Amino acid sequence: MQTNKTGFLSSIRAFVRDPFRMFGMVSVILLLLLTIAPAKDYFSQWRGYQRQYLRFIGSRGDAVTLRRHFTGGIQQIWIPKLDVVDRCQSCHVGLAEASLADVKEQPFRAHPPIPHKLTEFGCTMCHRGQGAATTVEEAHHSEMAGEEPILPARYIESSCGQCHHEPLEGAPKLNRGRVALARYGCVHCHTIALPEGSTMQATDNPPPLSHIADKTTREWIYAWLKDPASYSATATMPNFQLSDADAGDISAFLIANSTPQPGDTIAPPAASGDAASGSDAGASLYGESFCASCHATQNEAGNLVGGDLGPELTNVGGKVKPGWLMAWMRDPQKYDPQTPMPQYRWTDPQLKLIVSYVEGKTDPDFLANVHLQPATKAQIAHGKKLVIEYGCASCHVIAGVPKPDNFAPELSRIGSKPVVQLVFLPGMKHTLPAYLEQKIRQPRSFGPSLHMPRYNFNAGQIEDLTTALLSLTDRSFSLPASLQVPAVRETSYQPAGQAGQLMASLNCQSCHRINGHGGTMAPDLSWEGSSVQRAWLDNFLKNPNTLRPTLIRRMPRFNLTDAERTTLTDYILTVYQTPAFDRDAMPLAGYPPQLIEQGRQLFYSKYDCQSCHMVNPNVDKGYIGPMLTHVGARLNAAWIFHYLKDPQALRPGTIEPNQHMSDDDARALTAFLMAQKSGAGQGANQ
C-alpha cells in the first residue's frame, strides 16, 4: 500500500516536472472546457422546442403549409416605441397558425382570437413575464430585478384595462371589478388615480351620520356595526370585526355626537284602526310608486326582488324611527342633500300609508339580544378615538371628525408592485394576484392591528376585484397617450333655474342621464326636447307608462301640480334639443295618402320593421322595440326622419339597425309613422 501510494505520488511529481507533457495536458482540458459554450448554445431549450415542433407537425395533415411557415432561429416581436422585445415565439412556434387551434399542449397551441394582432403589442404587454428571455424558467417565473412573473390566464382581462378605461365588451371580469371598486367604496380610503388625470369615484353613497340619532337607535347601530350582513345581505358596509365593547363605544359616540335637525322628525302616524286594509293599501302604494325600481326586499322564498340603487328594505322597520321616516318620505333632501331618492309629492294620508307599510318590514330577532347600558363619558371618548382610528369619516360625514386624507395606501399602480416588496403569509403562493386575493378575502390575516375591514365577497367577486386592481400598472401610465382609451367622464351638469330646482328635488338624474351626468336606468334625456311632442310629454308626466311591451314600467308618478308640469315640459322642450336638425322642420300631420301607403309597404316589406315593433297589435308580433301604435302622437316628424337615417347618431348604443335609408324611403316611413296617432293602426291594414 505504502509503496503504491508513494509510487503514484512520485509519478505525478514526475509528470508535473515535465513542462511539455504538462502543457499538452492542460491544453486538452482547456479545449474540452471551451466546447461547453457552443454545446450549451446548441442544446438550448428553444432549439429543442423547435425540433420538437418540426417532429410534431410532421404527423399532421397540414404539415406542408406549417413547414413552409416555419422559420428557425430566435423569433422576436420588436416594438421600440412600446419598449417590447418579446422572444416568446422562439418556443411558441405555432402561435400565429390558425390551424393549430385544436392543439391542447403548450408551447405549440395557436393563440385564441383577440381583437388585436399579435404583432401589434407583443406578448408581455398582456401576459407579463420576461420577453427577452429564451428559457422557460426565466421567461415565465423570473422575478429578480423587478421582472414580473407570467400572469395567470384567469386575470388576463386586467391587461386590457391598461389602455381601456371605459367599460369594455369582452372583458366582463374587469368591468365588474371596476364597478365593485366604486360600489363597495374601496376608493373612499384608497386613492386610485387614472392615467388621464382624474381619480376613480365611489358610487356607494354612504349616509351622513351627523344627525343619526333622529333616524335610528343606539341598539341598531351596535348590531349593524357588529355584522352589517346580518341586517341586510346586500349591505355595502363591510365588517370591521369590532369587539362588543368597541361596537358599544362607537355607537355611544355616534348617538352622543348627533345633533337634532329641525324638521327631521314629524309626529308618527297613529296606529290605524283597520291594520289589514291599511297594509294592503300601503303595499299597493309601494307598488304604484315603483319603490322597487331602486330598493330591493327579500320575498318569502328568500330571493331579493328590486333594484340596487337604494338600500335593501327587508328589515328597515327595525332600523328607522317612524317620525324620521315620515319626514324623510316627505322630503329626503332635508336629511341628506346628496341622496338620490326623489321627493315624491305624497299627500298626508298617502304618507301615513307608506310609512306604516315600510315600518312593518321588520325582523324582530335582529335586536332581540342587544341590551346596552347607558353610555358613560369614557365610552363616548373612546368611541370617538375608534371612529378616527378606523377612518369612518373617509366614507361618512360625521360632525367634528374631519375626512382623513390618504387614509389607506394609494392603489394607482398596485398592479406593478414587485413581488419582493410584498410580505406573504406562510403557505401562500408568492405571486401578486395571490396576495391581492388574500388581502381582499381576509385583510386582517396579515396582522390583527390592520384596520381594513372584511367584506362578504364570494370567490367570483374577489377574482373580479383582483383583475381590476391588476390593471392599475406602471405601464398604463407610461404608454403613449394615443393608445389610451379614456372612460367617458361624468360631467357635473345640473339643470338651471326653477325647472332645475324642480328636477333636483325629483332627482331625475338618479335614473336619467342628461348631458353626460346621471344614472343609466332610464333613457338619456339630453335631446328629449327634439324627440317628443308637448302634449305627449305633459301627459306622460301626469301618468307615466312604459313604451316597450316587454319591460316593466319603472318611472314613478310624482303627483306634480299643473304648474310644475308646465315648467318641466317648457324646460325640456326648450333646452334639451339636438343641434343636428330643427324639430319643427316637418309637419306633424297632413301627409298625402300615397306617401303613407308607400311608407306602409316599406315598413312591412323592405325594412321588415314589424319584426321588432308593433303598429297594429292585432297583426304585428314585434316585442323588442317600443310600441309604435301611438308614435305619431308621441314623436316629432323630423326626429323620426333623422332617427331612421342614422339611429346611433341620435341615441348612441341603440340596437336599432342603421339601414342607410335613402331620403325618400325615410320620408315615406316618417309619413306612415306620423299617421299612427290613435292606436288603431291607421294605414296598417289597408
Added chain:
Amino acid sequence: MPSPIATALDRLERTRVWRSIFRSGKGRSTLHNALVIQQSVFLHLFSVKVRKRMLSLGATWYLGTLTLATFLLLVVTGVLLMLYYHPSVPQAYTDVKDLQFVVSSGLFLRNLHRWSAHAMVFLAFAHMFRVFYRGAYRPPREFNWVVGVVLLLITLLLSYTGYLLPWDQLAYWAITVGTNISSAVPLVGDKIRFLLLGGHFVNANALLRFYVLHCVILPLSAVLFLAVHFWRIRKDGGLYVRESEPGAAEAAQTSTTEEREKP
C-alpha cells in the same frame, strides 16, 4: 541531419527583415541570451537572469503571474463585451439580457468576465499575503509593495465600477450604498459622491462615468502601474530569495527546510 523545419527557421533567421526586427543575432551564449531580453520592448521589463529554482511552483505559487493572466483575460473578454453593450439607461439592461439569451456564447463571455474578475481580486489578495508573510516587502522592495497596494486598489475599483454596468436592481442599490459611504468622508465627502455620480442620484450620468472609469481610465492606470511593478522587480534584484538577504546565510544553515526540498 537537421530537420527541414530547423533548416527553414535557420534560413528565416538569416533574412534581412528578421535581423532588422530581432537585433540580438544568433548565438547561445549567456550574453546573447541577456541581449534577447534586454532588446525587446516587452521582455526588457523582466530580469535578464532568474534563479532556476524561483521558476518552480513552490517558490511563488505563480500568484502574481496568475493575477496578470486574469487581467489579460478580463481585457480580452471586456473588449468583446463592449461590442454588445451601450452605456445608456434604456439599453444597458436589455443589452445584458441579449447577451444572456440571444448572443451566441454571450452568456459564456459574460460569465468568463465575471468569474475572472472574482478570481483576480482573490489572487491579488493571495499574492499580497504571500509577499507579506515571506517578508518580500522589505527594502529594497518597499516601493514595489506600495505600487502593489495601488494595483490592489485599482483592482477593487475596477470590480466596483463594473458592478453598476448591468443596470439591474442589485447594481443600482449597490452603487447607491457605495457612493453614500463615500459621502461620509469628512469635508469633501459630498463632493466625491457628486464627482463619481455626475449628479446627486444614480442615473444616466453615473452609468456613463462608471463605464468610462471601468473601460478606459482604470485599465490604463492598471497597465501603467503593472509596467512599473514588473520593471521594479528586475531593478530590485529579481524575485525575492531569502538567501540573498544580508544575514540570511547564517539563518539558512540552521534551517533544514530548504535542504529537505533538494533531491
